[in-house]
Amino acid sequence: MNARPAPASTRHEGRVLDRAVIGARRFFVGISASRVITCGAGTWLVAAFFAATGIYGLERGGHMPVAIETVRDAADSVANFAGFRIANVNLSGQNHVTPGEILATAGVKPNSTLVFLDAEAARERLEQLAWIKRATVQKLYPDRLDIQIVEREGYALWQKDGKINVIARDGTIIAPYSDDARYIRLPIVVGEGAQKHVGDIVEALSLVPGVRDQVRAAIRVADRRWTLKMRNGIDVRLPERDIGDALQELAVLDRDKQLLTRDITIIDLRLPDRVSVRLSDAAYEARQVELKAKAKTAKKEGNT
Structure with a gap:
């Protein structure tokens, strides 16, 4: 019955070990034949050889950490x-x-x-x-x-794949979210890459507290820009750059025209020269009825 050949890696390690042993034997044969080395030095060299062999065995067997810990305790x-x-x-x-x-x-x-x-x-x-x-x-x-x-201090809550973690200012995950009073008021960011840019949106919102207090979460879109999900369901789409200027404009519109309390679903601030809004379905239908009524009134006045 033929024996199964050893794996290549095992044969290679065996050849390395055999060469080391042969070399050691030749070295110690030379030592024993020399009259320059004293018996005491030879004894120390033998001890060193066996110590090195023992260390090699510990390392190969994966026992080195335990051995080091044992020596340290001693x-x-x-x-x-x-x-x-x-x-x-x-x-x-x-x-x-x-x-x-x-x-x-x-x-x-x-x-x-x-x-x-x-x-x-x-x-x-x-x-x-x-x-x-x-x-x-x-x-x-x-x-x-x-x-x-x-x-580190908890800076925000990051939601991704259904999991919420407390993160630091630099995006480091600190701990899973829990019902701890220290975390309740932290801002929420959502999506891939949101943790890397959390400082940008949190600091920009801190300059417009009237808007910030109405934000439920900031959602990272394609890791390029933010959409704010407001507490009343409105989505505010921010531009990729100059989000501070866009938020300042939003704060002014809300102050002067109560934009964030109107019956709309989307406020689009991505274009620098205009603000676009999308009415809710109910508001759109009401608007259409109003426009038709105005058209009829204008037609009657034109006929008289």
């Missing part, structure tokens, strides 16, 4: 006796992230010591958390650790 145990155990941890700036999450992410355990805590690596891990914008980790010997957190 080192921390030794450093504890020297008085370097982290006895005081000062946390500041956290609001949404719990102390337990901060310590776990930073890698601080009950037996951790300042000596073997990598402050820079801890900082980098903390800044990978969605709520944390910036972190500072300081070691104050012999036993104090200071961690300062600057959290």
Whole structure:
């Protein structure tokens, strides 16, 4: 019965390992034949060879992280006796992230010591958390650790594919939406790309509070422009550029002509030299009746 040939990748790794072993054997044969190397140096080289072999095995087996953690715990145990155990941890700036999450992410355990805590690596891990914008980790010997957190703030709610998330000013998703009082008054943006341009529309609307307070959501259209969905059902189509000017014009029209309270369905501000509106079906029919009545009146007056 013929044995199944090993995969190419396995054969390649085997050849690499065989060459390494053969090379090591030749190296140590040369060492043993040399009178320059002392027995003590030879012993250290043998130890180094087996240590390297063990590290290679751990790496190939995927056990290196566990091994490193075990060594670190052992080192921390030794450093504890020297008085370097982290006895005081000062946390500041956290609001949404719990102390337990901060310590776990930073890698601080009950037996951790300042000596073997990598402050820079801890900082980098903390800044990978969605709520944390910036972190500072300081070691104050012999036993104090200071961690300062600057959290992101909820800037808007972003709806896409039926899901609503709280996002920061830069569009970073912070957390899924929940019935938290802090999120109720956040502006809502909808659609692909809306999170990337949320600052533009929110800041433009902040300059026209009379309009802003009537907006239910801002919808990103083809990732090029915005359509405002008003609370009374009117759609306001904004231009791709100069949305601030268009909103200012809308605010003036609403102030002078109560445009946003009329029986219309669409206000189109995409053209710089005109404002177009579309009446609702009921308003359109009423308008047609009114025009016909005026036409009849004018015809009668013309006949008299």
